Amino acid sequence: MTGLLASGLTDFLSSAVDPQVQVDAIGIGSIYALMAVGIGLVFGVLRLVNFAYGQLVMAGAFALAFASDRDWPVWGGIALCFLVVIALSLAMDRVVFRPLRTQSAATMLVATFAVAFLLQAVALLIDQSDDTLGEPAASLAKLNLPWTIWGTEVRKITVVAIVTAIVCLVALVLFLGRTTVGLQMRAASMDFETARLLGVRANRVIGSAVLVSGILAAVVAVMMTVQQPLVTSTFALRETIVVLAGVVLGGMNRLISATLGGFAIGYASGLLGGALPTAQSQYLPSFLFGLVIVILILRPGGLFTRAGGAVERV
Template identity: 65%
Template sequence: MSAFVLHLVGAFSDIDRQDVVDAVGQGAVYALMAVGIGLVFGVLRLVNFAYGQLIMAGAYALAFASDRGWSVTVGILFCFGVVLALTLAMDRLVFRPLRTQSPAVMLVATFAVAFLLQNAALLIDVRDGTIGEPAASISSLNQAITVWGVDVRKIVLVAIAVAAFSLAALALLLAKTTIGLQMRAAAADFPTARLLGVRANRVIGFAVLLSGLLAATVAVILTVETPFVDPTFGLKPTIVVLVGVVVGGIDRLWTATLGGFVIGFASDIIYAALPTDQTVFLDSVLFALVIVVLLVRPAGLFARGRSSLVERV
């Protein structure tokens, strides 16, 4: 084991600029996922484990559009429509009726929704006798271009740009708009916010809608990177991001986002450092580092002082 660790440390010296750029792109995608998860947690105190299945549904929509020969633009719009419809249906049919129940009940409900969507996708997928659908029409976005002597995939640049724009727009929305201030108030103290006139359904619905928009965006990016969709599509990234959110500090949106970025960046850098025949150890190395971080900083890597549930956004 010590020899493996020494070999891993030595391998980091071989990482080049292209590996770093790819890792930043991966971190940007995971940061977007962390924001989507953090928005719902902020107003509902709920970790939505069905988030990965929303991404999967969007990926299947892209594969369906590709199979029908639709243009890339129409396919992306269809993806957004499917994900947003499922997100709003989840809020209206599951989150809203169970809002007064305990967090454990709502958590179990998200697991049920996740498995429902995954098995629905499986039943639809196996109609042709195979599992998995290609989404070839958007694969052109994964071509590489040369930037300052580094071959960078177009989708990596798109992911970084979209993440930067989305985070900046979200920061402005939370700080400068009425609905954003209401979301912050609801995240800080929901009962008091309602007594002061904040409309619960409106605030929660808006947060869930933003979460769905981010899920659809991630679905497009991940499908471009891996244009083959199956019922487990998006599941592993969601699990990794959930871990990153906890590592960063789930109590605040910005710490959760940083946690998502860091774990995405770290996973790509470690993967690049590992020899091809040892990439199977990626998850072991990554989660071992997570355990170390949580032992040292149980409140989160970016949390200030003790963990607090007062300010989450």
């Protein structure tokens, strides 16, 4: 028995350090990090965990499938994806979040669940309109083709995901630190009421946070659709749950720690998925969430937060 365990551990470690597995894990971590930024940004300003975030990604994926089915050029499909996701984000804020802004956190949380299931039900009706389950987005398939670099197959979307994540995160840091709206968002995240007394316009700040979050959701929708070109009503649902766990794991009170948490759980997901034998891949969620529980028991405030340090949510 000991020999079998040692052999299995050796095989796992050998697979885990394989360059192919590492590259794919970093690519997945980059996509999850962008999702974590979008979720963390809204939480920082509204103190709201938006469980409907995955459905925004799903809506963008359906837009890409719609454009692909009608032979639109790739750029046209991507433009439609951004338009649909941003419009839904702003509508969600205007119709649901703004009227409930003065209500309890529990009320707003339930509202996000309701929006999530509503969008999922609408997507299912649209999906079943042609008597088939799943809408293909074949026009983006060429972005999933690999390059061979030093003997390792690196998919184009992996490189795009890594570069896009870095660019988006740098742009967001500059936006929050160098622009008036960004500074107001940071002030609102620390003490919303005081910020309003000092002249910060609540609707403008919250609208900006929702807009940026929607843009990031559209970026994630494009990258995930390239990797999973069959779009269904449950598209991005599992990934959203995993990213939410990563945000909590990293520490929800700071955007950087939440982002690192999202990257960490995405990297771990890619690493375990690539290193585990195919016959044992069904155990991946158990490994992931078991690891999250252990870390939170040891670090309840989050893996990347400083105990007793000043809180800066955005």
